[in-house]
């Protein structure tokens with residue numbers, strides 16, 4: 001034993017003696033928000049390293065003398081942007097092959113500056129240059145003071161005269177020093193999105209990623225939470241970091257926990273099959289990676305992201321979502337003008353504010369869109385189904401006081417279509433390989449400028465068919481056997497596809513700033529803060545079963561705000577799950593997002609119509625709190641028989657509580673829900689959307705300490721029963737505390 005430790009000491013000494021140490025720090029670069037600090041340092045050799053991301057540190061210069069006391073075997077710090085080269089032997093954020101064949105990069109500090117961008121927003125740019133090769137990297141950090149959010153990306157510049165190849169070009173590196181890291185991530189599949197998985201990070205590299213090309217969310221989501229030094233997930237305590245990537249294509253987030261236990265997180269575009277050739281003088285700008293830090297558990301981390309999203313990331317967060325009837329599950333492909341005008345009448349009669357005509361309204365003759373086998377790409381009105389035209393339907397909806405929306409899937413083409421006959425070359429393919437269909441369709445090549453024009457023109461021409469307020473933009477397949485005749489380098493495909501999509505969406509937004517757009521992709525396949533820069537909402541899942549949605553919407557809420565969460569009341573037995581759920585539970589689930597209805601109203605029972613009418617009317621009284629308030633997840637559906645969410649308005653004068661009793665529990669007390677986030681004062685508690693209240697104190701006034709410390713005990717016993725309460729502050733005087 002003694003012999004071994006002597007050997008270890010000798011080894012350590014000899015290893016250390018050949019390695020430079022980095023005791024001196026030349027400069028400290030802080031990126032601060034109100035409650036968090038990201039600390040980067042310039043080392044004596046010019047490397048820019050990561051030191052800390054956590055609670056706010058008022059005098060960051062104290063880091064100047066810091067010694068990490070690392071074992072001498074552990075020579076390299078976590079870099080601000082981990083490049084492959086020098087002493088670094090871990091998973092890289094940046095890996096480059098240079099014109100001379102060199103593959104090493106050692107980034108060195110050039111300069112940095114921090115500037116105010118707007119009230120409460122600061123932008124820090126750190127310029128780095130490789131020690132040998134003609135490469136510059138700008139690390140950009142935008143700090144949102146009040147939201148405690150930092151957006152970060154890299155700008156990679158080829159300053160040489162010859163092309164270089166980026167093999168890895170992630171958005172950012174972030175580091176953590178903790179004993180353990182509880183990762184919360186999402187997994188799933190079609191109609192099964194937003195499954196929450198929690199895992200203590202093992203040593204080595206754990207990745208979350210997607211390689212589908214066109215969408216981000218069925219198998220996972222480019223987002224996560226990390227509970228630091230925690231054995232279990234807590235809503236209200238402990239250090240939690242949440243991250244989300246603004247990108248709608250292949251992504252990868254690598255959690256690299258090394259032998260010392262420290263953690264380095266590289267996040268960005270998935271490098272798999274995606275080498276990027278950067279010509280002389282060109283710059284590659286990576287998408288933003290978004291981080292938030294909370295010292296008070298996951299609830300605060302979510303609220304930070306929701307606030308940031310509403311402030312800056314979402315396209316027009318001020319547009320109030322209309323309640324709607326969508327035709328899909330009520331009519332599928334089988335309808336005529338009368339079906340639609342009847343649906344509009346029925347939507348109006350239950351108080352809905354918009355009608356959305358889903359798939360099936362286009363294509364003619366042999367290519368009529370009467371099933372998913374034909375018509376995609378032929379965005380002309382189906383004149384046998386709807387001879388009066390879209391404009392007549394939109395006008396009819398407007399005459400009934402409803403807005404009008406329409407479905408398109410402009411990135412796709414069926415082999416059975418006019419478009420495919422005219423432009424087979426527009427399809428993503430590789431010569432000599434099988435052209436594979438998914439859902440009977442091909443993917444159009446959005447890397448091709450002609451296709452980008454076509455997609456823009458499709459949107460434009462559909463908008464001109466009538467007075468259209470809303471577009472549901474679908475995307476029902478991913479990329480296979482990729483290839484594009486418009487690309488010199490096929491490895492550019494995945495990245496260029498998303499760039500092409502964003503460029504079209506930007507043009508559309510320029511031309512149609514007010515139209516609402518939903519991002520849908522075989523249900524919830526495209527939910528990310530990239531596409532949300534252009535769209536107002538997302539479709540969470542094709543599984544509209546309210547019981548199943550309880551868990552999905554919980555997972556969704558960890559990262560994304562309810563303001564963008566499409567949630568529809570559908571028929572029973574549910575078309576996906578076959579389960580039968582009571583109409584009240586179905587309406588109460590939909591009311592915690594953007595409430596819609598997706599069924600044939602003619603098939604609703606009188607009782608269903610009565611409850612939906614009441615729910616829609618009452619929802620209009622509190623939806624502003626759901627959209628713009630602070631979310632407190634009081635109980636998780638993953639942990640017990642009850643899920644409870646409280647939304648509190650920013651001024652804390654109103655709140656709305658949703659309680660979902662999901663499982664049968666015999667011989668137990670009925671659920672008791674302790675509230676959180678209220679102001680000191682007295683609140684009137686009123687149950688909504690009910691015939692007979694499940695709360696003994698319905699309509700009474702309660703002190704906030706009663707609501708927070710004892711809570712509401714509710715008579716909810718049967719599985720899939722629910723309650724919604726509106727809380728209104730009647731007095732804000734301080735409660736006397738003995």
Ligand code: DGJ
Nearest residue numbers: 328358359520522523542
């Ligand atoms: C998939 C979507 O998720 C559905 O809501 C519906 O719009 C269909 N596509 C239509 O084909």
